[in-house]
Amino acid sequence: MIGARSWMxxxxxxxxxxxxxxxxxxxxxxxxxxxLRRTDSGLDGPVPSMLPxxxxxxxxxxxxxxxxxxxxxxxxxxxxxxDLFRIDITxxxxxxxxxxxxLGGQPFDPLRFGAHPVYGxxxxxxxxxxxxxxxxxxxxxxxxANAARFGSLPSSPYDDRCARLGDxxxxxxxxxxxxxxxxxxxxxxxxxxxxxxVMSESDVTDGIFAPGETWIVRSRFFQRAGGFESAxxxxxxxxxxxxxxxxxxxxxxDTGLDQTTVSLVFPLNMEGAAQLAGTPAQPIDLDVxxxxxxxxxxxxxIIGASFxxxxxxxxxxxxxxxxxxxxxxxPEDWRMIAIFGVPYTAPETTLxxxxxxxxxxxxGDFDGNGHIELYDRDAFDAALAALDGSASDADxxxxxxxxxxxxxxxxxxxxxxxxxxxxxxxxxxxEIPDGDVDGDCAVDFTDLNALLxxxxxxxxxxxxxxxxxxxxxxxxxxxxxxxxxxxxxx
Numbered sequence: 001m002i003g004a005r006s007w008m009x010x011x012x013x014x015x016x017x018x019x020x021x022x023x024x025x026x027x028x029x030x031x032x033x034x035x036l037r038r039t040d041s042g043l044d045g046p047v048p049s050m051l052p053x054x055x056x057x058x059x060x061x062x063x064x065x066x067x068x069x070x071x072x073x074x075x076x077x078x079x080x081x082x083d084l085f086r087i088d089i090t091x092x093x094x095x096x097x098x099x100x101x102x103l104g105g106q107p108f109d110p111l112r113f114g115a116h117p118v119y120g121x122x123x124x125x126x127x128x129x130x131x132x133x134x135x136x137x138x139x140x141x142x143x144x145a146n147a148a149r150f151g152s153l154p155s156s157p158y159d160d161r162c163a164r165l166g167d168x169x170x171x172x173x174x175x176x177x178x179x180x181x182x183x184x185x186x187x188x189x190x191x192x193x194x195x196x197x198v199m200s201e202s203d204v205t206d207g208i209f210a211p212g213e214t215w216i217v218r219s220r221f222f223q224r225a226g227g228f229e230s231a232x233x234x235x236x237x238x239x240x241x242x243x244x245x246x247x248x249x250x251x252x253x254d255t256g257l258d259q260t261t262v263s264l265v266f267p268l269n270m271e272g273a274a275q276l277a278g279t280p281a282q283p284i285d286l287d288v289x290x291x292x293x294x295x296x297x298x299x300x301x302i303i304g305a306s307f308x309x310x311x312x313x314x315x316x317x318x319x320x321x322x323x324x325x326x327x328x329x330x331p332e333d334w335r336m337i338a339i340f341g342v343p344y345t346a347p348e349t350t351l352x353x354x355x356x357x358x359x360x361x362x363x364g365d366f367d368g369n370g371h372i373e374l375y376d377r378d379a380f381d382a383a384l385a386a387l388d389g390s391a392s393d394a395d396x397x398x399x400x401x402x403x404x405x406x407x408x409x410x411x412x413x414x415x416x417x418x419x420x421x422x423x424x425x426x427x428x429x430x431e432i433p434d435g436d437v438d439g440d441c442a443v444d445f446t447d448l449n450a451l452l453x454x455x456x457x458x459x460x461x462x463x464x465x466x467x468x469x470x471x472x473x474x475x476x477x478x479x480x481x482x483x484x485x486x487x488x489x490x
Contacts, residue, residue, distance in 0.1 A: 024060020024076065024085075024331040027359040031055055031092060037149040037341070037354040037418050040408045045344040050116040051355040052340045053092040055259065057122055059331040062086035062265060068278030071265035072250050079330040083272030085294075087188055087264045089122055091340070094253045095260045096209035097217045101192040101343055101351060104238070110192060110343035113217075114209040118262075119192060119352050120340030123184035123225075126294070126328040128335055130157035130183035132319045136173060136227045136312035141191075143339045144179040145169045146354050151363035151416030151426070157183065158337065159368040166410035173312040180227065180312055182337065185298070187223050188264060192343065194220040194238065199248060212255040220244040222266055224297045230313035231304030234297070236289035243300070245292040267293035268329045298325035350409070363416050364428035371489050374439030376428045383414050384422055400424065435484030437465050443484045451481060 034053035038045065061082030064074035071084070098119045099112030110117055121142055125133060139145055143154075144162050153159045161177045163169045173180055198207065199216040209215055224234075224243035232241040250263040267273040273291035274281035282291040286300055298320075305321035308314035338358035343351065364372045366379045389398030394405045400423065404410045407420030416426040432439060437447035439462075451465030454473045460466035465473040467480045 024058060025334050025336065026056065026058040026060075027336055028056045029054045029356065029359045034092075034355045035150065035418070037146070037411075038408050039146075039350040039353055040344060040348045041350075041406055043408050043420065045348045045350075045353070046346050047344060047353050048111070048116055048342045050093055050095065051342065052095055052118040052120070054338060054340055054356040054358050055090045055092055057087070057089045057336055057338060057358060059085060059087045059124070059334060059336070061268070061331060064265065064275075067265075067272075067275040071248075071276060072263055079332065082329075083267065083269055083275060084265055085268055085331050087122070087266075089188070089262045089338075091118060091260045091262075093258055093260065094209070094211055095251075097196060097198075097215065097249070097251055098190050098192040098343070100196065102347065103191075103193045104195075106192075106195060108347055110345055113196075113198070113207065117192075117343060118260075118340055119190050119343055120338065120354075121191070122188040122336060122338045122358075123182055124186045124188075125183040125335040125337075126185045126298075126333075127320075127323070128183075128333065129319060130161070131181060132183060132316060133185040133225045134180045134182040134227045134316055135225060136180055136229070136316070137171070138226060139180040139182075140169045140171075141351065142179070142182060143337045143357060144177075144182050146339055147357050147361060148413040149354060149411050149418060150357055150361055151413065151418070152361040152365045153368040153413065154337070154357075154361055155368040155370065164413040166404075166406075166412075173315075181316065182225075183335070184225050184337070185228075186294070187225065188262075189221060189223050190262070190340070194244075209251060209253070212253055214250065214252045216248050216250055218246055218248050220246060221249050222247045222264060224301075225316070227313055227316040228301045228304070230309045230311075231317040232300050233304065234286045234288055234300050236287045243288055243292070243297045245288045267291075269293050269295045269326075294329060295325045298323075298328065366413060366428075371441040372428045372430055373441040373489060374430065374432065377430055380414055380427050383412075387412075387422060431489060433484050433487040433489065434467060435481035435487065437463065437467065437481070439463075441489035443481060443487045447481055451477060 034051040060076050061079045062084045063077045064071040095116050095118040096114030098117045099110040100106035101110050102108035147154055147162050148164050161181055163179050196217055196219040199218050202214040203210055229241035234243045237244045253260050270281050270293050273293045284296045284299055301317050302320050302323050305317045308318040340356050341352045341354035364376055366376045387402040394403035402422040404420045412422055414422045414426055433443050435443035437450045454464040457464055458472040460473045465477050467477040
């Protein structure tokens, strides 16, 4: 995996020791797939011109050369040797830190640091258990509530908890799908929710993030999942039970690549916290205003899981009962989901318009298997037939078009182009391999078995094995299948 490690380091401009043994977790996303997905009623709220296009996210065990002075210069190390970890999120173009959006007593000034801010969330599942983390409130702003706006479902385990239409996004934990249950224990949040302080600028100190600049900004950017609040004894954060310390983020624009990388270094354990602070190690005390770490945050919810509260918070925390926080400190075993976008530049009843989700969701893939196949087209046809002319159709007319009543707040998985209508323009275009009998986008033994089961049959259809449409299953079809053996829709 040396190649993957080198690739990560090229993005962030650091030199990594060849002795490093762990690659951490790296996810990439297609370049150029950013697409505006509005959430405002009327679809006319003003937004910035540059749409954040997520390219990659990486998380790995990290050893800075001088952690208390410059935590961003150092080496990727083996997880057994790490007291800290690092997150790098890379976007196309030059994106600046998010300004405040009128929450928590802050003013409304989303363009405070430049004309191209980035907002959104990278969520981390540390225990690979989709049942043990999430948001009991505020879930409507996260990945599971909005991924389907891009015309696809993610793969398991997120597919069953993703909203497929606007009505699925509600404030009731007891309704399906449970968008609150994401499995995420921690989030890197670019939300404009708290005060942001510019700690340093590498160029002109004018408060505007310019080409080639590197900034350090401070806010409550890294948060334990809000769903654990009711089971927590943590204090010193934004509210009792919130584990959201003040942390520093590094925004770096590479003019050669024209990419912006957002980086966080955070303690895995209390030793790492001491290294960042440049002071002796402190014991776990649940005080978010002093030394903080993943171990402290997890230890708190493990204790809380012994007596889980009723409702959403209890459900999210109860599986942590009896767990050991030290079993979940290897970033290579973590899981990531992400959603990013832009603010509205004038106050709206909603906060963000989304532009990209991670990772590599495929528009038209309605079952989350990573392919566009006959199933997806059939699912689209069935959905349109059921919706067109129904009581929820804005024109209540069976005309081959399902029109959303209030596009923006309302959406549909099948409105792939997000124009407020489900119509023929959204129907998946499929190029089935010539040898694919069952339409699953792969020419394999299931196709061969289907063809042989209908050998010599006439009349015959493609699903019987008639691949050349001559109304018979014979050697011509078998030869066609074998000639395309192993091909997929990709």
